Amino acid sequence: MAFVIAExxxxxxxxxxxEVCPVDCIQSLKTANQYFINPEVCIDCxxxxxxxxxSAIFEESTLPAEWKEFSEINAAFFRSGVSC
Ligand code: SF4
Ligand code: SF4
Known part of the structure; x- marks a missing residue:
């Protein structure tokens, strides 16, 4: 389980x-329109x-139904080659 950044x-x-993430797992790119949380690194603090x-950040199990796909959107950003 990890935290997720939604719409x-x-x-x-x-x-x-x-600025407050102790493991530096919230990242983005200039070309992306949002920030993302790396679920492999997030320590659920x-x-x-x-x-x-x-109010864009949710613990994964509390993501509103209309934003469930953001769990995969966050994870996919880091699979695309961005590293924490
Ligand atoms: S919950 Fe995860 S993303 Fe948020 S500050 Fe803690 S480690 Fe970082
Ligand atoms: S809008 Fe919320 S989730 Fe997005 S970068 Fe700002 S603090 Fe982080």
Whole structure:
């Protein structure tokens, strides 16, 4: 289980969550429209969750039904060659 960044991050992408992650597993690219959490590295500490001004971060099991696909979207970003 890991934390997941969902739809509200899109085009907000202010990076506030990145600064508090103790394992540096929240990443993005200039060309991407949101940040992503690496599920292989996230330690489920929850520190990022209260940082987000648009409530885009969820523990995976609490993702709203309409955003379930963001679990795979976050994981796929890191499979594409980006490393933590
Ligand atoms: S839950 Fe903790 S380890 Fe996981 S992304 Fe958020 S701050 Fe990083
Ligand atoms: S704090 Fe929220 S909106 Fe900002 S980059 Fe992180 S998940 Fe996206």
């Amino acid at each position: 509200p991050c899109i085009d907000t992408k202010d990076g506030q969550c990145v 929850g520190s990022c969750l209260p940082q987000c001004p648009v």
